[in-house]
Amino acid sequence: MRRHFRLGYRVVAVGAFLPLPWLFETESRAYANSWIALNASWNDPDPSRYMRCCELRIISVAFLSMTLIWAATRSLPAHWYLLRRPVNRVTWPAIAITLIFIVCWFATYAFPYRQPVIVDSVEPELGLLHVEKNGTVLHETRISVYRDGRYFIVRDDRRLFRYSFVETSHEGVLTDNLRTKLKAILALPELRRTLHATPQTLRTRRGEGWYTVMGSFKIAAFTTENSSPPPPELPTFLKEVEAEPSLGLSSRYNVRDICLGFCYDPKAGLGYIAENQRCAERPDGKELCD
Numbered sequence: 001m002r003r004h005f006r007l008g009y010r011v012v013a014v015g016a017f018l019p020l021p022w023l024f025e026t027e028s029r030a031y032a033n034s035w036i037a038l039n040a041s042w043n044d045p046d047p048s049r050y051m052r053c054c055e056l057r058i059i060s061v062a063f064l065s066m067t068l069i070w071a072a073t074r075s076l077p078a079h080w081y082l083l084r085r086p087v088n089r090v091t092w093p094a095i096a097i098t099l100i101f102i103v104c105w106f107a108t109y110a111f112p113y114r115q116p117v118i119v120d121s122v123e124p125e126l127g128l129l130h131v132e133k134n135g136t137v138l139h140e141t142r143i144s145v146y147r148d149g150r151y152f153i154v155r156d157d158r159r160l161f162r163y164s165f166v167e168t169s170h171e172g173v174l175t176d177n178l179r180t181k182l183k184a185i186l187a188l189p190e191l192r193r194t195l196h197a198t199p200q201t202l203r204t205r206r207g208e209g210w211y212t213v214m215g216s217f218k219i220a221a222f223t224t225e226n227s228s229p230p231p232p233e234l235p236t237f238l239k240e241v242e243a244e245p246s247l248g249l250s251s252r253y254n255v256r257d258i259c260l261g262f263c264y265d266p267k268a269g270l271g272y273i274a275e276n277q278r279c280a281e282r283p284d285g286k287e288l289c290d
Contacts, residue, residue: 005074009071009074009075010075012067012071013067013068013071013072013075016064016067016068016071017064017068019064020064020065020068023060023061023064027057027109028287029108029109029279029287029289030275030279030280030281030287030288030289031275031287033109033114033116033275034054034055034057034058035054035058035105035106035110035258036109036114036115036116036258036275037050037051037053037054037116038256038258039113039115039116039257039258040115040116040256041115041254041255041256050116061102061105062098062102065097065098065102066094066095066098067094069094069097069098070091070094073087073088073091073094074088075088076088110258110259110263111259111263111289112263112265112267112268112278112289112290113259113263113264113265113267113268113273113278114268114273114275114277114279115273115275116275117273117274117275118274118275118276119274119276119277120276122146123215123216124144124145124146124213124215125145125146125147125182125186125214125215126143126144126145126182126185126186126212126213126214127142127143127144127145127212127213127214127270127271128142128143128144128145128211128234128237128238129141129142129210129211129212129266129269129270130142130208130209130210130234130235130238131202131207131208131209131210131211131266131269132207132208133202133204133205133206133207133208133209134205134206135205135206136159136160136261137157137158137159137160138157138158138159138201138202138261139156139157140154140155140156140157140269141153141154141155141238141242142154142155142269142270142271143238143241144271145174149173149174149179150171150173150174151171151172151173151174151241152169152170152171153169153172153241153242153246154167154168154271155167155168155169156168156255158255158257158261158264159261160260160261160262161260161261162260162261163256163257163258163260164254164255164257165254165255165257165261166252166253166254166255167252167253167254167255168250168251168252169250169251169252170246170247170248170249170250170251171246171247171248172241172245172246172247173247174241175244177240178237178240178241178244181233181236181237182237184233185231185233185234185237186214188231188233190220190222190231191212191214191220191231192220194216194218194219194220195219195220195221197290198219198265198266198267198290199211199219199223199265199266200266201262201266202223202224203225204224204225206224207223207224207225208223208224209221209222209223209224209225209266210222210223210230210234210235211266211269213270217272217277217290219266219267219270221266222234
């Protein structure tokens with residue numbers, strides 16, 4: 001570095017570049033995603049064992065990229081100037097470019113909301129999500145009803161700009177009266193008007209949304225933002241199911257969102273949070289996430 005400083009900086013740049021291709025070859029937008037690994041929740045007794053590895057991967061990429069740009073800048077000719085200063089003497093471009101790169105990587109890989117799990121379970125006959133937004137607080141209630149009459153109620157009060165929130169769940173069995181009302185809901189024509197794309201999180205300061213899904217990933221949405229009130233059967237059914245006594249054990253667990261609440265959309269609120277539920281590989285080999 002003292003005798004041949006320009007050659008030394010080039011060696012540093014090569015050394016910082018060599019690990020980067022391997023890091024990104026082992027990274028996938030759909031699966032094996034370092035950002036999504038930081039959403040690890042559920043009832044894992046020690047999710048930190050692989051979250052720590054992914055945190056170190058992200059930090060390593062940031063420092064390697066910064067070192068690469070810094071060394072490449074230092075090896076430039078001395079007569080090149082940027083803002084009246086020699087280019088090979090400024091450090092801020094390495095920091096700025098690295099931050100832009102990390103932000104782009106995050107925005108590309110962290111959306112849509114997923115957790116690092118793969119599931120292969122039976123689809124509910126009806127999924128119903130009710131969201132009430134008041135400022136940065138979102139109160140969410142989800143009911144998942146299955147063909148055998150069992151149902152699960154999941155509740156949470158999550159806040160934007162928070163990394164984690166608490167979710168509670170308990171199960172029950174539909175009564176004959178509720179089964180009759182369920183059949184009437186499944187026959188509603190409004191629920192057949194599904195959206196082509198995943199609905200976005202409520203954006204207004206105060207808002208309310210009702211979302212349903214029946215045996216597929218396609219969602220029907222009734223929100224204050226699209227001025228579409230829900231069929232009256234939905235609020236009535238939710239209220240009556242909540243009034244029923246719970247059966248079995250209730251569970252309570254933490255849910256994480258690396259986007260601080262902004263990635264968690266209605267599709268995730270309906271329970272579609274596994275990687276294989278949100279992403280797929282197209283015939284041409286490209287990964288598509290929704």
